[in-house]
Amino acid sequence: RASGESPADAADVLTPGSAAGSPASLIDLSNLLGVPVVATPSTFEPPRPPPYAPPSPPPLSPPPALQSNEYLRLVVALTVDEVSAVQADLLANLARELNITISRLGFERVESLDASSTEVVVKVVTDVGAGESFSDPVAQLTPGPEASLEDVSAALGVPLVSNPVNFEPPAPPPPHSPPDLSSEEYVRLVVGLGEADLFAQQAALLVNLAAELGVSVDRLNVERMRALGASTTELVVKVTTDVSAGQAFVDPTAQLAPGAGETLDALSAALGVPIVGTPTDFLPPSSPPPAPPAPPPFSPPPDFTLTEYVRLVLNLTFADVHASGDDIAAAMATELGISQDRVDVEVVSSVTNTTTELVIRVDADPSTGELAGAVDALT
Numbered sequence: 001r002a003s004g005e006s007p008a009d010a011a012d013v014l015t016p017g018s019a020a021g022s023p024a025s026l027i028d029l030s031n032l033l034g035v036p037v038v039a040t041p042s043t044f045e046p047p048r049p050p051p052y053a054p055p056s057p058p059p060l061s062p063p064p065a066l067q068s069n070e071y072l073r074l075v076v077a078l079t080v081d082e083v084s085a086v087q088a089d090l091l092a093n094l095a096r097e098l099n100i101t102i103s104r105l106g107f108e109r110v111e112s113l114d115a116s117s118t119e120v121v122v123k124v125v126t127d128v129g130a131g132e133s134f135s136d137p138v139a140q141l142t143p144g145p146e147a148s149l150e151d152v153s154a155a156l157g158v159p160l161v162s163n164p165v166n167f168e169p170p171a172p173p174p175p176h177s178p179p180d181l182s183s184e185e186y187v188r189l190v191v192g193l194g195e196a197d198l199f200a201q202q203a204a205l206l207v208n209l210a211a212e213l214g215v216s217v218d219r220l221n222v223e224r225m226r227a228l229g230a231s232t233t234e235l236v237v238k239v240t241t242d243v244s245a246g247q248a249f250v251d252p253t254a255q256l257a258p259g260a261g262e263t264l265d266a267l268s269a270a271l272g273v274p275i276v277g278t279p280t281d282f283l284p285p286s287s288p289p290p291a292p293p294a295p296p297p298f299s300p301p302p303d304f305t306l307t308e309y310v311r312l313v314l315n316l317t318f319a320d321v322h323a324s325g326d327d328i329a330a331a332m333a334t335e336l337g338i339s340q341d342r343v344d345v346e347v348v349s350s351v352t353n354t355t356t357e358l359v360i361r362v363d364a365d366p367s368t369g370e371l372a373g374a375v376d377a378l379t
Contacts, residue, residue: 004309014041021350070124072137073167077159186282187252189235192274195227306364321356
């Protein structure tokens with residue numbers, strides 16, 4: 001309907017004698033369709049889609065961890081050896097007083113405080129998910145109005161020096177991430193040689209420089225060599241240090257700079273090349289700024305193709321229109337001033353015995369200069 005087509009009940013239109021314009025008999029219908037029709041056309045219902053089924057619920061997430069640990073700190077008037085001798089009885093008495101099974105108790109720490117007292121830390125484990133009830137050992141064992149410290153000592157079978165208290169176990173240390181122990185130092189030398197001469201003596205210079213710094217020659221690398229004049233050349237040497245591999249850090253500039261009792265002549269003699277300026281630090285150029293993001297990829301222009309449908313009611317029979325539909329479409333293309341490949345017969349349908357509906361599709365693409373508006377041009 002959106003394209004101008006009129007709704008039609010195919011079974012009613014084809015049933016002999018059902019309405020004006022329909023075939024009079026099955027023979028007429030057979031002649032019209034070009035095949036022998038042996039039964040009255042009937043409506044066909046396509047299979048319906050299956051009924052909507054709601055999505056299955058998400059799987060149950062596991063219950064949260066319901067296990068907890070409580071720590072009880074006791075100070076008893078016994079030595080470590082004496083505590084070790086009575087530890088089984090102490091755990092049994094604790095389990096009885098706390099009304100829990102002895103399997104939920106364990107020694108966390110036993111440590112001597114002085115010659116006659118010992119610190120005992122007991123861990124009480126509770127697993128609510130397994131049906132165990134939570135226990136607060138400190139609250140249950142602290143002397144109250146009806147009990148004294150002596151009463152609690154008698155119940156546990158060990159002499160307590162002070163009231164039981166909570167104990168916070170030390171937090172685990174954070175994960176260790178070793179620092180980056182590699183470093184690079186740069187020293188700048190100005191040598192009284194031309195660039196070609198210095199390049200020829202480069203290997204010997206590095207060997208002498210490594211001996212002067214007290215490092216292996218594989219830790220040195222020429223970073224830059226640049227002529228400053230006809231007989232002077234700038235030389236930048238990089239010294240690498242890896243402390244994690246046992247290498248000692250060196251400051252090449254400080255070690256090579258002339259000081260008390262040292263001169264440039266002595267340094268030149270040690271390195272085997274004439275040094276004409278005090279060695280200085282060199283900062284390597286920083287990395288270039290990040291390149292701007294690449295432009296987004298080209299996206300083609302949108303599709304401007306338009307399709308229009310022209311509906312004509314002709315005073316011709318169905319057979320006449322069916323035989324000359326292409327000629328009518330070609331004549332319409334001529335009338336609209338467009339090429340014939342842009343028009344095509346879409347629908348041919350009988351309205352009455354002597355009138356026929358003809359629907360022609362007209363395609364237009366404005367992006368290529370084609371114009372639309374076929375209905376307006378023909379009305």
